[in-house]
Amino acid sequence: xxxxxxxxxxxxxxxxxxxxxxxxxxxxxxxxxxxxxxxxxxxxxxxxxxxxxxxxxxxxxxxxxxxxxxxxxxxxxxxxxxxxxxxxxxxxxxxxxxxxxxxxxxxxxxxxxxxxxxxxxxxxxxxxxxxxxxxxxxxxxxxxxxxxxxxxxxxxxxxxxxxxxxxxxxxxxxxxxxxxxxxxxxxxxxxxxxxxxxxxxxxxxxxxxxxxxxxxxxxxxxxxxxxxxxxxxxxxxxxxxxxxxxxxxxxxxxxxxxxxxxxxxxxxxxxxxxxxxxxxxxxxxxxxxxxxxxxxxxxxxxxxxxxxxxxxxxxxxxxxxxxxxxxxxxxxxxxxxxxxxxxxxxxxxxxxxxxxxxxxxxxxxxxxxxxxxxxxxxxxxxxxxxxxxxxxxxxxxxxxxxxxxxxxxxxxxxxxxxxxxxxxxxxxxxxxxxxxxxxxxxxxxxxxxxxxxxxxxxxxxxxxxxxxxxxxxxxxxxxxxxxxxxxxxxxxxxxxxxxxxxxxxxxxxxxxxxxxxxxxxxxxxxxxxxxxxxxxxxxxxxxxxxxxxxxxxxxxxxxxxxxxxxxxxxxxxxxxxxxxxxxxxxxxxxxxxxxxxxxxxxxxxxxxxxxxxxxxxxxxxxxxxxxxxxxxxxxxxxxxxxxxxxxxxxxxxxxxxxxxxxxxxxxxxxxxxxxxxxxx
Amino acid sequence: xxxxxxxxxxxxxxxxxxxxxxxxxxxxxxxxxxxxxxxxxxxxxxxxxxxxxxxxxxxxxxxxxxxxxxxxxxxxxxxxxxxxxxxxxxxxxxxxxxxxxxxxxxxxxxxxxxxx
Numbered sequence: 001x002x003x004x005x006x007x008x009x010x011x012x013x014x015x016x017x018x019x020x021x022x023x024x025x026x027x028x029x030x031x032x033x034x035x036x037x038x039x040x041x042x043x044x045x046x047x048x049x050x051x052x053x054x055x056x057x058x059x060x061x062x063x064x065x066x067x068x069x070x071x072x073x074x075x076x077x078x079x080x081x082x083x084x085x086x087x088x089x090x091x092x093x094x095x096x097x098x099x100x101x102x103x104x105x106x107x108x109x110x111x112x113x114x115x116x117x118x119x120x121x122x123x124x125x126x127x128x129x130x131x132x133x134x135x136x137x138x139x140x141x142x143x144x145x146x147x148x149x150x151x152x153x154x155x156x157x158x159x160x161x162x163x164x165x166x167x168x169x170x171x172x173x174x175x176x177x178x179x180x181x182x183x184x185x186x187x188x189x190x191x192x193x194x195x196x197x198x199x200x201x202x203x204x205x206x207x208x209x210x211x212x213x214x215x216x217x218x219x220x221x222x223x224x225x226x227x228x229x230x231x232x233x234x235x236x237x238x239x240x241x242x243x244x245x246x247x248x249x250x251x252x253x254x255x256x257x258x259x260x261x262x263x264x265x266x267x268x269x270x271x272x273x274x275x276x277x278x279x280x281x282x283x284x285x286x287x288x289x290x291x292x293x294x295x296x297x298x299x300x301x302x303x304x305x306x307x308x309x310x311x312x313x314x315x316x317x318x319x320x321x322x323x324x325x326x327x328x329x330x331x332x333x334x335x336x337x338x339x340x341x342x343x344x345x346x347x348x349x350x351x352x353x354x355x356x357x358x359x360x361x362x363x364x365x366x367x368x369x370x371x372x373x374x375x376x377x378x379x380x381x382x383x384x385x386x387x388x389x390x391x392x393x394x395x396x397x398x399x400x401x402x403x404x405x406x407x408x409x410x411x412x413x414x415x416x417x418x419x420x421x422x423x424x425x426x427x428x429x430x431x432x433x434x435x436x437x438x439x440x441x442x443x444x445x446x447x448x449x450x451x452x453x454x455x456x457x458x459x460x461x462x463x464x465x466x467x468x469x470x471x472x473x474x475x476x477x478x479x480x481x482x483x484x485x486x487x488x489x490x491x492x493x494x495x496x497x498x499x500x501x502x503x504x505x506x507x508x509x510x511x512x513x514x515x516x517x518x519x520x521x522x523x524x525x526x527x528x529x530x531x532x533x534x535x536x537x538x539x540x541x542x543x544x545x546x547x548x549x550x551x552x553x554x555x556x557x558x559x560x561x562x563x564x565x566x567x568x569x570x571x572x573x574x575x576x577x578x579x580x581x582x583x584x585x586x587x588x589x590x591x592x593x594x595x596x597x598x599x600x601x602x603x604x605x606x607x608x609x610x611x612x613x614x615x616x617x618x619x620x621x622x623x624x625x626x627x628x629x630x631x632x633x634x635x636x637x638x639x640x641x642x643x644x645x646x647x648x649x650x651x652x653x654x655x656x657x658x659x660x661x662x663x664x665x666x667x668x669x670x671x672x673x674x675x676x677x678x679x680x
Numbered sequence: 681x682x683x684x685x686x687x688x689x690x691x692x693x694x695x696x697x698x699x700x701x702x703x704x705x706x707x708x709x710x711x712x713x714x715x716x717x718x719x720x721x722x723x724x725x726x727x728x729x730x731x732x733x734x735x736x737x738x739x740x741x742x743x744x745x746x747x748x749x750x751x752x753x754x755x756x757x758x759x760x761x762x763x764x765x766x767x768x769x770x771x772x773x774x775x776x777x778x779x780x781x782x783x784x785x786x787x788x789x790x791x792x793x794x795x796x
Contacts, residue, residue: 655792662702 002057004066007083007136010050010093014129017043021122029118034108036118040125041104047132048101051093058090059514065203068138077197082138084202087515088271091335092135095342096261100128102482103256106350109478110252110357120160120250127153131261135268140189140200143272147185147229150265151178154257158249170245177242181232185269188225191218202272209275219280226273227286234266234319237293241602243316244300247308247362251353254308259315259349260342267322267338274331287327287414291421293320296600298428302435303596306362307352310436314388315345317425324418325403328410332512333402339511340395340493344387347486351381354475354483355440360449360468364436369445373472376480378441380487385437387490389430389564395494397561400426402498402512404560405553419556426560430567438575445472500552686727694720707776707786711769718765722758729754 021036029035063086071079104124111120130149137143159171192199195218199205208214235243246258270277270286277283294317301313318341325334352362354377359367371378387394390401407419448470456462474480496503498511507513573579586593693716700713732750780786
């Protein structure tokens, strides 16, 4: 059994690194101290080792709900906190701390020489701590605190290079848009609180849902609010537009936060409250939003020229995959996809950083031919892309296929929508990833950062921000090693983790069995007297178990593989052989092309139409008018009135002592008279 | 001699004093009028004290402490007021001197520095 202090230590180690780096290291060793990196690496490595133990403990002994501690206990408000270490938490622990560890190691070289190196590592430690706390929270409010901590550390890291206006704007945009979703989350928390404050404790909520103590309409509203939070955090449509802009942060940040971990917090949230979602009526909405996002984001990735933006759209699209999987009740496949995606997407992002290290730019139009110079980066990125595209037998194939197979099994309208969306997105994913690979690594070298800067100068455009220097060689081994580890995981983390049949010590569907099993003995502890008898039995509704282990579906797998292969072939034809000209195609489909390049004009819709025209020009202006014409004016007039009365009364003060005495005497007589007449 | 008669005298003196305070321009005359006001009050206080009915005093031997206090309060006040009036007169005369040195006048209407 994994003891509670150890579980807290997983979170406390990165917190300690954050505090140490933020105070002592920065103050005494300076903002560029290499010690900061080692402290964070050591702390995250400690968390990772402990996470492995936690996973092992959950695998052998089942989930552990550690006791609640009093947090706030006043009349009418009793909040608790604690550790909930179940299968979901254990997997998230390993994914978060593992990817974080690799990214921290990579950053040693990638961020080398940055003038705020210490700050970088303290924020990275803070983020890791917040994320680890998020996945292990037992109380909804505790979870929300970590949720916001994750949001603020994301804000700090996107705006890490805050001297760039675009980075500062992107950080603000990310924070505000996710906050918009968090508003729904907060409403959901308040609603849970108003229904029964006991339900803020997640195990108690499970029990109540299992016992049917929460009406479907109540569950629907709560789930809707929670899903709104998930939409914001996981960049689902319609709150998707912050994630591509978030690429303004350092690439290692994008790898950790905006691909593998933070953005999966939304998916995690839905998974954490999955019984509640099952009991509500929003599942179809979840599936449809996810399906739409998967295709919608992938289509924007088709035309993006910035390699990080391609990966960002790909992330949104894959998160859509996970969300739609949850929406059709495919709990285990969704988490499986989260698990595999974390590795290959982090690897791809780190690869993009490595490419930037060599070419000095992220713009793929100025890359090309880098295959010869950076063999390790090339091959790890190819493996990552193949896995992302879902080609047999890489990890992405297995997880993606489970989602599609479940959708096929559903045989409902939503199931078909999800299946078709999944197949279309698979095609697009394969295309844009290999378009990126071909543009980056194949063909002739197109000059890198220097040429990009020169072209911008010639066209009288401002020089693109974030350009480095071109030195075409492989990145240092500290950067390549994480790439190799992640590429290896991208190969093996699929089949070996969740195989189709028993492979040596690994059981059939090991992962799916693991995540869907709920330890009955732990969850049936009756801490809440008001839960009816019999509540202990069903914690996850039957539908979860039904969708947990879809049988391998050869037709579905074949069709999705054909789609992926088709995408790769189309990219090959367009960018290698030139059989299909991208330019001609862009011209023929110019309307679609410009819509895609304009990102469906969502930034214009949000920033210009809604915020500037609707919000500033209409609402804010009318409120400002009301404020000045009424609220302020009442005060101004009141002040003027007082001043005028005072000025008038001041004339009475003529300086003649006898006049004052006369007034006093008369006043005394009046008072006396009044007293004699009306007194007593 | 009844209480009413004495109070009438006191009231007349007070009225004369008040008239003086409100109408005289010379600060010396003002000061004198002020003394009249004081003395009117003193007369009233002593009169009330003198005419307070107290059975105990007539019937010697049965005096209570409260009765003694009631009989003497007015007299004590008279002494207090007289001493305060003396101090106040000294102060006022000093002020009048200072006023005269500064402005070469003792007319109160010429002094209006407190205006606004």
